[in-house]
Amino acid sequence: GAVVSQHPSWVICKSGTSVKIECRSLDFQATTMFWYRQFPKQSLMLMATSNEGSKATYEQGVEKDKFLINHASLTLSTLTVTSAHPEDSSFYICSASGLGDYGYTFGSGTRLTVV
């Protein structure tokens, strides 16, 4: 079946630094990538949607200059958390959708801790 590889699975960084999270679709072309964040015991909140080669569309309240999303190819999308602060600590997970496919393939998630 379809697989999305997400790295790193966990990361600890210092306040003020930037962290990049990668999602790669291994066996299909991810025409659309969705990025979510999830706080403990809460739901997945959609942050942004990106289509290959286009600028990402951010959900209301999500700072696009803080959460940089790049979807330069059909197999790779990245989320960069810039100038991270402790309140950015969360679980980030990507989800990919392919052409003509009704389903969504999720990455395994990244636990970000900002100290």
Added chain:
Amino acid sequence: AQKITQTQPGMFVQEKEAVTLDCTYDTSDQSYGLFWYKQPSSGEMIFLIYQGSYDEQNATEGRYSLNFQKARKSANLVISASQLGDSAMYFCAMREGPYNQGGKLIFGQGTELSVKP
């Protein structure tokens, strides 16, 4: 705007019994899709079952079935013969629009299911 509601923050079920997890949705689209996912403590999202808005039959996948009541806008998940490994968070989600347009997936609040031995 689309909305998904799960009103049961937590549920308990005895091993081997059936359990129903509730989900209601709101959308103005005629074409949409409904999904259920399981999220264990590891965080991975495990796809369980899908129901398209035009599907006339309720979806079934092994021990999982989806009770789709279109007029009531509900899409409850039924898990039969619960197992200890079923203990996890369960999310109902909805995609607005046809499946081939890559619409975003919006999630409900989730239900934490605990299966008791």
